[in-house]
Amino acid sequence: xxxxxxxxxxxxxxxxxxxxxxxxxxxxxxxxxxxxxxxxxxxxxxxxxxxxxxxxxxxxxxxxxxxxxxxxxxxxxxxxxxxxxxxxxxxxxxxxxxxxxxxxxxxxxxxxxxxxxxxxxxxxxxxxxxxxxxxxxxxxxxxxxxxxxxxxxxxxxxxxxxxxxxxxxxxxxxxxxxxxxxxxxxxxxxxxxxxxxxxxxxxxxxxxxxxxxxxxxxxxxxxxxxxxxxxxxxxxxxxxxxxxxxxxxxxxxxxxxxxxxxxxxxxxxxxxxxxxxxxxxxxxxxxxxxxxxxxxxxxxxxxxxxxxxxxxxxxxxxxxxxxxxxxxxxxxxxxxxxxxxxxxxxxxxxxxxxxxxxxxxxxxxxxxxxxxxxxxxxxxxxxxxxxxxxxxxxxxxxxxxxxxxxxxxxxxxxxxxxxxxxxxxxxxxxxxxxxxxxxxxxxxxxxxxxxxxxxxx
Numbered sequence: 001x002x003x004x005x006x007x008x009x010x011x012x013x014x015x016x017x018x019x020x021x022x023x024x025x026x027x028x029x030x031x032x033x034x035x036x037x038x039x040x041x042x043x044x045x046x047x048x049x050x051x052x053x054x055x056x057x058x059x060x061x062x063x064x065x066x067x068x069x070x071x072x073x074x075x076x077x078x079x080x081x082x083x084x085x086x087x088x089x090x091x092x093x094x095x096x097x098x099x100x101x102x103x104x105x106x107x108x109x110x111x112x113x114x115x116x117x118x119x120x121x122x123x124x125x126x127x128x129x130x131x132x133x134x135x136x137x138x139x140x141x142x143x144x145x146x147x148x149x150x151x152x153x154x155x156x157x158x159x160x161x162x163x164x165x166x167x168x169x170x171x172x173x174x175x176x177x178x179x180x181x182x183x184x185x186x187x188x189x190x191x192x193x194x195x196x197x198x199x200x201x202x203x204x205x206x207x208x209x210x211x212x213x214x215x216x217x218x219x220x221x222x223x224x225x226x227x228x229x230x231x232x233x234x235x236x237x238x239x240x241x242x243x244x245x246x247x248x249x250x251x252x253x254x255x256x257x258x259x260x261x262x263x264x265x266x267x268x269x270x271x272x273x274x275x276x277x278x279x280x281x282x283x284x285x286x287x288x289x290x291x292x293x294x295x296x297x298x299x300x301x302x303x304x305x306x307x308x309x310x311x312x313x314x315x316x317x318x319x320x321x322x323x324x325x326x327x328x329x330x331x332x333x334x335x336x337x338x339x340x341x342x343x344x345x346x347x348x349x350x351x352x353x354x355x356x357x358x359x360x361x362x363x364x365x366x367x368x369x370x371x372x373x374x375x376x377x378x379x380x381x382x383x384x385x386x387x388x389x390x391x392x393x394x395x396x397x398x399x400x401x402x403x404x405x406x407x408x409x410x411x412x413x414x415x416x417x418x419x420x421x422x423x424x425x426x427x428x429x430x431x432x433x434x435x436x437x438x439x440x441x442x443x444x445x446x447x448x449x450x451x452x453x454x455x456x457x
Contacts (some may be wrong), residue, residue: 005444012169018162020388022155023358024395026138029152029213030358034351037336037344038299039129044088045053046126046210046410052111052119053086055092060112061253064093065274067118076276081253083271088125127421128410131404131428137216140399142429153217160210166199194308195360198353205350206357212334250274250281250306259309260285270299273431274306280304282454290340292317293332319374355396362392366444389444397451398435405457414435 006056034041058063061081075095083090091109097106107123138148139155162456199206253272260269269287282307286299294300294317302314313319317328332338334346366389385428417423435454439447 003309008169011368012165014084015162015169016164016365017157018165019358019361022158022162023362024391025139025141025152025155026159027355027396028135028399029397030351030354032403033142033401034348034355036129036133036136036297037348037351039133039423040088042132042407043088043126043129046128046407047088048124048126048414050090050109050123052090052109053113054083055090055110058083058092058254058257059094059252064110064112064251067112068093068095068120072108072120073116079274082367083253083257083269089123094123094420109389113413124414126410126414128406128424131406131421131424135403135428136446140395140432145429149217150287153214156210156217160214163199163203163206164211165204169354178210186274192364195357197362198360202350202353202357204388206354209354215330216334219341248307249379250283251309256283256304256306256309260311261302263309263311264289264316266291272306273301276313285311289316289318293328293338294335295328295331295337297335297337359392359396364386366392375445386444390439390447393444393448393451394436395432397439397448397455401435401451402431405431407441453457 032397051056065081066077072095074097077095079093079095080090082094085092089109091111092349093111094109096105096107108120109118109123109126113119137152138145139152141148141151143151211241257269260267268376269285269289271286273284273286275282284301285304286301287297288294292300299364300314300316304310305312314321316326317325317332320328329450336343366385406424409424409427413420413423435451438451442449442450
């Protein structure tokens, strides 16, 4: 028994300290991640109306492309034809131009006016949904991707260790404590019961999220190893367009759509992407087959021969080989991109439960660090417990209030400022930092009540 007790103590210490070090970053990742499950509807709601005329029919898309390329030849580097324009993407044809940084682009959309003239506008897609997704991906760290993403990977790896160690700690009393939720004067016991229940019943979900996050954080080394081991001769794409006869013309978008639908029944085509280089055109087709989970939340993409309409389906769920299917499963399980809205709502609830798991874990540590004193007085906290309590309240509720404030601002910011992304980011971090300061000023217990009211407002 003593050996087992010693082992349990080691795992308990590992579990506690990983939770303390990583818990607040994981709270942000899980809370923001639950919001991103409905990123597209949020983006549609937040995007201001377009000034473009209604999109022309798909049959006129090719004429619109030629008009765009005549006036904006740089668009040939990468342009898109949308099959189903919507509120968040109203243009029939759009393209991106690099705007400074590695991943910074300006996007433009085009349409024909009532008089047949070319209309172009820079799309003002609301960046608030992307901000929330970035907070989720980088665990709330305001650092460049190259710095924050490896930190996220290390946190995710530690998080997996914490899950396993927590399960080992719980095993000796599993049958007695698994369904217990003892509400009463013993606050620590109540939080422990809630923490254990949340952790145990959502353990498979948390293991999937932890392991897939490690893959995402270190995908470049993983993909490099995959290329060396699985594809030593390089990936063979469909190169049919290289053999296109001289003078061959790209098929009209409407005809491409017809041919793709014949080859991919059940695949709902969203659009086509084109690149013109070295005298020929390369193309991709993007869409969604709801019968299969995808690497992205709401779409899948693969290569297309724009001269013949022949699809290379090897990169589409349902057509992948065993290795690529396994890789796709990692993405699918992390994003919840299967099962439609019921699974999305389930992931929202599991994400919020995960945030509560880290919140209760820190409260347990704070409560266990109170000094034991004789008498009826409430035991005083050590400085370490007081600091962690304030940080837990400030960071957690600051994240909730910051995201809410940035979302609320999305309806009036477009009419007032040009750089929406900078303003949304600034609003989030201003509220976030202010909440942390308020928690330290007022203390964890009083600050929690006041910041909860702020979050609700």
